[in-house]
Structures are given as structure tokens and as C-alpha cells.
Amino acid sequence: MRQRLVYLTILLAAAGAAPAQEQQDFSKVEIKTTQLAPEVYLLQGAGGNITAAVGSDGALLVDDSFAPLADKIRAALKGVAGGDKAVRYVINTHFHYDHTQGNLPFIQGGAVVIGQDNLRVRLASGGTAGNGGTITREIKPVEPQALPQVTFAQEVTVHLNGEDVRAVHYANAHTDGDAIVFFPKANVVAMGDIFVRYGFPFIDINSGGSVQGMIAACEDVLRKVPADAKVVPGHGELSGIPDLRTYTQMLKDTAAAVTSAQHANKTLAQMKQEHILAAWSERYSPPKAFVDTDAFIDTLYKSLNRRTARHGPVPR
Numbered sequence: 001m002r003q004r005l006v007y008l009t010i011l012l013a014a015a016g017a018a019p020a021q022e023q024q025d026f027s028k029v030e031i032k033t034t035q036l037a038p039e040v041y042l043l044q045g046a047g048g049n050i051t052a053a054v055g056s057d058g059a060l061l062v063d064d065s066f067a068p069l070a071d072k073i074r075a076a077l078k079g080v081a082g083g084d085k086a087v088r089y090v091i092n093t094h095f096h097y098d099h100t101q102g103n104l105p106f107i108q109g110g111a112v113v114i115g116q117d118n119l120r121v122r123l124a125s126g127g128t129a130g131n132g133g134t135i136t137r138e139i140k141p142v143e144p145q146a147l148p149q150v151t152f153a154q155e156v157t158v159h160l161n162g163e164d165v166r167a168v169h170y171a172n173a174h175t176d177g178d179a180i181v182f183f184p185k186a187n188v189v190a191m192g193d194i195f196v197r198y199g200f201p202f203i204d205i206n207s208g209g210s211v212q213g214m215i216a217a218c219e220d221v222l223r224k225v226p227a228d229a230k231v232v233p234g235h236g237e238l239s240g241i242p243d244l245r246t247y248t249q250m251l252k253d254t255a256a257a258v259t260s261a262q263h264a265n266k267t268l269a270q271m272k273q274e275h276i277l278a279a280w281s282e283r284y285s286p287p288k289a290f291v292d293t294d295a296f297i298d299t300l301y302k303s304l305n306r307r308t309a310r311h312g313p314v315p316r
Contacts, residue, residue: 026068031076034238036230037186039161041080042238045069047098051190051232053183054081055161058088061111062181062190062232064102070109073102087111089158091167092148093192093234094175095122096129096204097139104146114156115148116169119177122207123147132205132306133298135291170194170217174201174234176208180221189225190232194218195244197236199284200296201251203303211255211303218248254280258300268301 024046034042036051043050047065050073059077064070078084092100092115100123103113115123123142130136150156158165163186167179174193181190193201194217203209221231222245231239254277261271272294275281285293 024066026066029069029072031069031072033076033080035080036188036232036238037183039163040183040186040188042232043073043076045072047101048093048096048193048234049190049232049236051181051183051188052077052080053161053163053165053186054085057161059085060089060091060158060160060165061087061106062091063093063099063192063234064090064106065098067101067105070102070105074109089114089160091115091158091165091179091181092119093181093190093194094178095119095139095207096175096193099192099234100142100146103148104143107145107149112150113146113148114150114152114158114167116167116177116179117151117153118175118208119179120148120151122175122177128206129204130206131203131291131295131299132302134295135202135298136206170220171213172208172210173213173217174209175204178213178217180217182225186230187226187228188230188232189221191217191221191234191244193234195231195233195239195247197233197239197243199286199289200254200280200291200293200299202291203299205299205302205306209303210306211251211300215248215251215255218244218251222248250280250284254296255300255304258297258304262301262304268297271297271301 029045031043031045036042039053039055041052043052048063051062053060054077087106090106090111090113107113124147126139126141128136129139155168163183166182170178178194194214227241229241231244233239257276261276277293281293
């Protein structure tokens with residue numbers, strides 16, 4: 001049931017603000033908190049996962065979910081911090097609505113929102129998100145007051161509560177404005193929707209995403225972070241390096257299967273008819289999956305046939 005709610009949330013988020021708010025009762029959402037390190041927490045409710053660093057200097061959020069949940073998120077932070085800790089910074093991992101709609105209420109509360117340059121452009125313009133095939137959703141522009149006040153091209157570091165929180169841009173991954181956020185002292189990495197636990201990932205090809213960039217980003221994290229690091233996916237349960245490694249291998253293997261079929265001159269329709277991703281379907285395409293097997297074949301086929309920009313810088 002939880003997986004089906006995750007899919008519904010993503011679907012509504014991709015469609016824009018009004019459908020999400022009309023169809024979801026946020027009054028019933030509870031924010032679950034999980035401690036990852038002495039001053040770092042995972043917050044889960046509706047929308048994308050939130051990573052929160054909370055200490056004497058105030059709080060920093062990685063993503064901020066839906067606007068109607070802002071007060072519940074503040075209450076959750078108060079509960080783990082033992083008092084009111086103002087949210088001073090929010091880092092958006094990508095522009096999709098289920099990760100950024102909370103920008104406006106937190107900005108109104110005094111927070112500085114930070115995002116990659118392309119993320120701000122896409123929030124401002126809206127557009128059609130999609131996997132290059134059967135999944136397309138219109139995303140409305142946000143109001144100017146909800147846009148990040150600080151943007152970066154490659155990386156930015158926020159020094160807060162004794163931690164050097166570093167957001168690094170990974171080009172053409174889930175979108176063209178992705179950031180992965182590293183908490184080196186806490187040994188935590190928040191990956192946004194570059195890494196998800198709901199099944200085959202939604203790669204927003206229409207917004208500059210690609211499976212090549214997804215793989216490159218995941219492989220870079222695997223190279224750079226310790227083996228015992230805690231990995232926060234954009235959706236789903238807290239993970240570790242073994243989970244990320246398995247997911248990365250799935251991306252590589254499924255992309256290789258589509259590439260092999262292309263080399264054999266198979267059409268997209270033939271790939272679906274021959275169920276070339278059947279070996280992964282049971283695990284990654286449960287019933288009523290948002291991205292089912294055929295949709296993921298569409299994603300891979302479109303991505304592998306589109307030229308994308310070179311992958312961005314790697315963490316030091």
C-alpha cells in the first residue's frame with residue numbers, strides 16, 4: 001500500500017500544484033523522523049524524502065516536500081531538536097514539485113533556498129516533464145517568491161552546525177538541474193531522485209535527464225563515500241551503499257539490454273513484445289507501478305538515442 005501511495009504522490013506532483021492539493025488530504029499525513037547522525041535526520045511523510053541537519057545554528061533541509069506540510073515539518077524539527085530551530089537553508093535536489101513546493105512557506109519563514117542554475121530556470125518556466133515515451137505531465141511555473149535565492153553551477157558548500165554541507169551538480173541525471181548533497185561529518189548522502197526505492201526510476205528525459213547521467217552520478221557516489229555511509233533516496237526507505245550498488249547495477253544492466261537489442265536491429269515495439277527487461281520486472285515493476293517495464297524501456301530507448309552533455313564534476 002505504501003508503494004502505491006508513493007507512485008500516486010509522484011504522479012500528482014508531476015502534474016502540478018492544483019491536482020496534488022485537490023486529491024491529497026495533507027491533514028492526515030504524519031511526519032516520521034529517523035536519526036541518521038547526532039544532528040542529522042530523515043523526515044518522511046508525503047512527497048520526497050527530506051534530510052534535515054538541526055543544531056545550535058539552526059536547521060538546513062534537503063528538499064521540502066509539499067507546502068501544506070511546512071508546519072508539520074517544523075513541528076517534527078522541534079521534536080528532534082528539543083526546541084524551536086529556525087530553518088535557515090533549504091537545498092533543492094531537483095525542480096519536481098514533490099520536492100520543492102515547500103519553498104514558499106520556508107522562504108516566508110526566513111529561509112534561504114539554494115538550487116542549481118537549471119533548477120531555478122525550470123521552476124520559473126514550468127513545462128512538460130516526461131520519460132520520452134508514455135509518461136508526460138505538465139508542470140506549472142512557481143510564483144517568483146518561491147524561486148531559489150541562491151543558485152550555483154557546479155557546487156556550493158553551506159557551513160552550519162560544524163558540518164560542511166556540500167551540494168554537487170550532476171549533469172543530465174534525473175533532470176538537468178540535479179544536486180546530490182553530502183554531509184561528510186555525519187557520513188550521510190542525500191541523492192534526490194537520482195536514487196529511488198519505488199522500482200524502475202522516473203528519468204525526466206524531457207527535462208534533460210538521462211540514464212547515462214544517472215549511472216555516472218551513482219557510480220561517483222559509490223567511489224567517493226565510505227562503505228558505511230547512510231544513503232537517503234528521493235523516495236523510499238533509508239538505504240546503504242549495498243542498496244545503491246544494486247540499483248546502479250540494475251541501471252547498467254537494463255541499459256545494456258536495450259543497447260544489445262538495438263544492435264540486433266530490434267524496434268522499440270519488438271523490445272516490449274519480447275519482454276527484454278523481464279529479468280528485472282518482478283523486483284522493479286510491481287503492480288500499478290508508476291514506471292512499469294514498458295515505460296522504462298521507453299525511457300532507456302529514448303535516453304540511449306539522445307546526445308546529452310558531459311557528466312558534471314565529481315566530489316573532491
